[in-house]
Amino acid sequence: MTEKKIPYKIYIEEHEMPKEWYNVRADMKNKPAPLLNPATHKPMTAEELGEVFCDELVKQEMDNDNRYIPIPKKIRDFYLMYRPAPLVRAYCLEEKLQTPAKIYYKFEGNNTSGSHKLNSAIAQAFYAKEQGLKGVTTETGAGQWGTALAMACAYLEMDCKVYMVKCSYEQKPFRREVMRTYGADVTPSPSMTTEVGKQILAEHPGTTGSLGCAISEAVEVSSKDPGYRYVLGSVLNQVMLHQSVIGMETKIAMDKYGIKPDIIIGCAGGGSNLGGLIAPFMGEMLRGEEEYKFIAVEPASCPTLTRGKFAYDYCDTGKVCPLAKMYTLGSGFIPSASHSGGLRYHGMSPALSQLYHDGYMEARAVEQTEVFKAATEFAKVEGILPAPESSHAIKVAIDEAMKCKETGEEKTILFGLTGTGYFDMVAYGKFNDGEMQDYIPTDDELQIGFNGLPDMSDIDE
Amino acid sequence: MTEKKIPYKIYIEEHEMPKEWYNVRADMKNKPAPLLNPATHKPMTAEELGEVFCDELVKQEMDNDNRYIPIPKKIRDFYLMYRPAPLVRAYCLEEKLQTPAKIYYKFEGNNTSGSHKLNSAIAQAFYAKEQGLKGVTTETGAGQWGTALAMACAYLEMDCKVYMVKCSYEQKPFRREVMRTYGADVTPSPSMTTEVGKQILAEHPGTTGSLGCAISEAVEVSSKDPGYRYVLGSVLNQVMLHQSVIGMETKIAMDKYGIKPDIIIGCAGGGSNLGGLIAPFMGEMLRGEEEYKFIAVEPASCPTLTRGKFAYDYCDTGKVCPLAKMYTLGSGFIPSASHSGGLRYHGMSPALSQLYHDGYMEARAVEQTEVFKAATEFAKVEGILPAPESSHAIKVAIDEAMKCKETGEEKTILFGLTGTGYFDMVAYGKFNDGEMQDYIPTDDELQIGFNGLPDMSDIDE
Numbered sequence: 001m002t003e004k005k006i007p008y009k010i011y012i013e014e015h016e017m018p019k020e021w022y023n024v025r026a027d028m029k030n031k032p033a034p035l036l037n038p039a040t041h042k043p044m045t046a047e048e049l050g051e052v053f054c055d056e057l058v059k060q061e062m063d064n065d066n067r068y069i070p071i072p073k074k075i076r077d078f079y080l081m082y083r084p085a086p087l088v089r090a091y092c093l094e095e096k097l098q099t100p101a102k103i104y105y106k107f108e109g110n111n112t113s114g115s116h117k118l119n120s121a122i123a124q125a126f127y128a129k130e131q132g133l134k135g136v137t138t139e140t141g142a143g144q145w146g147t148a149l150a151m152a153c154a155y156l157e158m159d160c161k162v163y164m165v166k167c168s169y170e171q172k173p174f175r176r177e178v179m180r181t182y183g184a185d186v187t188p189s190p191s192m193t194t195e196v197g198k199q200i201l202a203e204h205p206g207t208t209g210s211l212g213c214a215i216s217e218a219v220e221v222s223s224k225d226p227g228y229r230y231v232l233g234s235v236l237n238q239v240m241l242h243q244s245v246i247g248m249e250t251k252i253a254m255d256k257y258g259i260k261p262d263i264i265i266g267c268a269g270g271g272s273n274l275g276g277l278i279a280p281f282m283g284e285m286l287r288g289e290e291e292y293k294f295i296a297v298e299p300a301s302c303p304t305l306t307r308g309k310f311a312y313d314y315c316d317t318g319k320v321c322p323l324a325k326m327y328t329l330g331s332g333f334i335p336s337a338s339h340s341g342g343l344r345y346h347g348m349s350p351a352l353s354q355l356y357h358d359g360y361m362e363a364r365a366v367e368q369t370e371v372f373k374a375a376t377e378f379a380k381v382e383g384i385l386p387a388p389e390s391s392h393a394i395k396v397a398i399d400e401a402m403k404c405k406e407t408g409e410e411k412t413i414l415f416g417l418t419g420t421g422y423f424d425m426v427a428y429g430k431f432n433d434g435e436m437q438d439y440i441p442t443d444d445e446l447q448i449g450f451n452g453l454p455d456m457s458d459i460d461e
Numbered sequence: 462m463t464e465k466k467i468p469y470k471i472y473i474e475e476h477e478m479p480k481e482w483y484n485v486r487a488d489m490k491n492k493p494a495p496l497l498n499p500a501t502h503k504p505m506t507a508e509e510l511g512e513v514f515c516d517e518l519v520k521q522e523m524d525n526d527n528r529y530i531p532i533p534k535k536i537r538d539f540y541l542m543y544r545p546a547p548l549v550r551a552y553c554l555e556e557k558l559q560t561p562a563k564i565y566y567k568f569e570g571n572n573t574s575g576s577h578k579l580n581s582a583i584a585q586a587f588y589a590k591e592q593g594l595k596g597v598t599t600e601t602g603a604g605q606w607g608t609a610l611a612m613a614c615a616y617l618e619m620d621c622k623v624y625m626v627k628c629s630y631e632q633k634p635f636r637r638e639v640m641r642t643y644g645a646d647v648t649p650s651p652s653m654t655t656e657v658g659k660q661i662l663a664e665h666p667g668t669t670g671s672l673g674c675a676i677s678e679a680v681e682v683s684s685k686d687p688g689y690r691y692v693l694g695s696v697l698n699q700v701m702l703h704q705s706v707i708g709m710e711t712k713i714a715m716d717k718y719g720i721k722p723d724i725i726i727g728c729a730g731g732g733s734n735l736g737g738l739i740a741p742f743m744g745e746m747l748r749g750e751e752e753y754k755f756i757a758v759e760p761a762s763c764p765t766l767t768r769g770k771f772a773y774d775y776c777d778t779g780k781v782c783p784l785a786k787m788y789t790l791g792s793g794f795i796p797s798a799s800h801s802g803g804l805r806y807h808g809m810s811p812a813l814s815q816l817y818h819d820g821y822m823e824a825r826a827v828e829q830t831e832v833f834k835a836a837t838e839f840a841k842v843e844g845i846l847p848a849p850e851s852s853h854a855i856k857v858a859i860d861e862a863m864k865c866k867e868t869g870e871e872k873t874i875l876f877g878l879t880g881t882g883y884f885d886m887v888a889y890g891k892f893n894d895g896e897m898q899d900y901i902p903t904d905d906e907l908q909i910g911f912n913g914l915p916d917m918s919d920i921d922e
Binding site: 008082155173 | 840
């Protein structure tokens with residue numbers, strides 16, 4: 001097949017869309033470590049997890065064996081509303097860079113939630129609905145996950161209670177209004193609607209909240225009403241599973257045109273996008289069928305993979321959720337006020353952490369000013385204003401393309417463009433005004449987070 | 462062809478994309494009236510227009526004869542960046558409404574400018590560049606047109622000077638930052654950078670500006686520097702021509718699947734979207750080949766077609782631009798502070814005005830609360846948060862679908878979904894809070910606008 005025939009945008013046909021999710025854990029020799037009960041340090045049982053997640057999601061969370069999980073028809077119908085997502089050949093960027101590299105990106109931002117989060121939101125809401133539940137609760141910081149969940153719940157006519165970190169609630173009123181337009185009940189956190197919220201407000205009357213506090217409120221509300229479950233937009237095995245639709249579609253599109261990527265790049269916060277994008281390619285590598293170079297890109301201000309520890313840790317700052325074995329900076333790590341939004345998480349998907357630990361993946365940390373520089377360059381030639389998170393992947397994709405320019409290699413580079421930056425213009429404004437600063441935590445600062453890791457000496461890791 | 466085979470989203474192939482724009486004026490028996498010099502009331506000559514627009518655009522503006530105008534390769538390359546736009550079968554909306562009607566919409570919002578404006582922005586910037594000009598100037602209110610022009614200029618590496626109405630500049634900082642990210646020079650209007658701006662600021666020190674004032678500043682800047690031309694995002698014949706790409710793509714997609722629309726609906730402000738969407742269908746009707754029902758939808762607060770006069774009028778409140786014969790509420794008409802953004806224009810494309818006058822098109826005025834109700838309903842089932850402008854078309858499409866439900870008719874309805882509402886969340890917020898009000902001007906209020914129409918008794922209309 002000649003290169004000429006590859007269009008700017010590859011849309012697979014609707015009948016070609018994946019009918020199954022791919023479960024990378026089935027092909028991993030070293031499985032991700034189980035979630036532990038934070039009180040007993042014993043593996044969480046299905047019953048215990050069932051108090052937090054609905055039953056089908058518990059099964060998916062614990063399933064390390066089944067390679068493929070069928071996507072229910074109702075979820076596939078919802079996917080048809082905004083998928084297939086285009087696989088874009090970045091001809092304009094290639095020309096601008098004058099690189100012999102061939103650059104592709106899977107664009108997940110062409111839906112109202114503005115990111116890939118919708119892929120798992122609809123799945124989690126669907127299984128809750130199937131179980132006869134009335135609704136779901138969650139927290140949101142930047143707001144992409146909350147918006148995605150609100151959209152999914154509107155479609156399924158379910159209740160959606162979102163605890164939004166108060167400073168975001170006030171600073172991002174548009175995100176809040178999108179959620180409300182989709183019928184979600186959005187509460188600024190901390191609030192007087194929960195015991196934990198009241199307690200925090202009594203202790204810190206002027207606080208503008210934190211993600212940890214919002215999680216605690218969302219979990220409390222779901223735990224007190226058997227008609228609700230708590231849902232989460234990243235980190236979990238089930239989320240990686242649902243997000244595999246990104247990679248599956250990408251692979252189908254590439255196979256149609258005989259394209260094989262040499263390098264696959266994704267930004268990494270909790271790992272939902274990266275895990276989804278690389279899933280089927282990683283599967284081929286784990287089965288020894290193909291070789292790929294995978295690169296996880298994280299902010300230098302929150303360097304989970306590049307400078308974190310591989311250890312059991314709390315998933316939330318409130319320490320109410322199960323313990324996960326993952327790369328972590330410690331649940332007490334406080335990232336600087338960077339603009340990488342969804343990437344400011346102290347931990348990382350246990351499955352991705354294991355793969356990274358076992359040497360299947362590289363990681364790179366990049367600073368935000370160079371990320372926004374790449375984002376602006378990309379926006380001008382490719383016509384899409386990328387989310388700051390996605391722009392981490394753009395930065396490294398450009399770096400790799402420039403290496404090809406030096407060496408003359410015609411490598412094929414694939415990266416994930418997870419979303420759009422329409423709600424991140426405050427950050428772009430700071431960059432445009434030259435007021436954006438970089439921040440790299442010192443070893444001493446990281447040590448504070450590590451000091452808060454739970455004592456796991458009672459278990460045999 | 463069975464209905465089953467029609468996908469949710471029809472994307473034509475890149476090689477099927479239009480290579481020509483369609484000029485509806487070529488098929489009109491009664492041509493739109495020429496633009497007149499506001500001082501002499503004589504038709505503007507090509508030379509006079511050449512002081513405002515670059516030469517190729519003057520030719521397009523005055524060309525009532527050539528049915529097809531080739532789209533230059535460079536513009537088609539740019540179109541490939543964000544086109545083809547999907548033609549969506551609104552299966553989910555149909556199911557929600559339980560209507561036998563088949564509803565389709567052409568979605569033009571999947572690009573960073575958030576609307577169809579990019580189709581003409583790249584064309585106008587391209588011809589200016591071809592003529593060796595350094596840049597273009599324009600005004601923007603809501604910001605969609607300014608954003609589109611900034612994107613086009615960034616791609617072509619041209620200067621872009623945008624005068625943004627000061628109140629929008631302050632209330633819509635995100636729009637401003639998107640333009641700046643694309644390298645545009647954005648100035649709040651009125652400003653001290655122009656004579657007219659200085660004069661207005663001296664007279665009204667605290668003013669937050671108006672579109673009329675911003676136009677005057679943009680025109681002044683371009684008139685003082687031969688390296689610049691002024692460009693406009695709607696109303697003009699050239700804009701209708703460029704926007705015909707919307708309808709051409711739609712028709713190609715429909716023809717592929719043997720779909721024939723019975724009713725074609727578009728929102729109408731200056732007419733750029735409506736004119737573009739209906740162009741090739743209107744051509745068939747004008748040539749007597751097919752019958753369609755065309756419906757222009759406008760806000761009841763700014764009822765240009767339904768309650769305006771068909772007369773020569775000023776295109777701008779500053780009265781510096783040529784006179785156009787069109788449906789108008791008078792250049793002095795001040796629409797209420799509604800949220801229909803781009804639809805708050807006192808006039809209408811001369812070509813569409815003539816077609817409406819000659820009975821080829823219907824018009825309907827709708828109130829904003831019912832528009833936002835339709836928008837919210839649409840967003841929940843179709844997953845796209847529509848722009849307020851576009852939602853006028855949604856409202857009437859739903860009305861027509863509900864009529865089909867009553868009569869049992871299986872009509873095919875096509876409407877234009879011009880853009881997304883991410884930058885309109887203040888309006889959605891007001892609607893969500895029940896604080897949105899409707900406003901219909903009284904006859905006396907409209908009379909004030911009509912009183913300001915120019916005295917044309919010297920010419921034989």
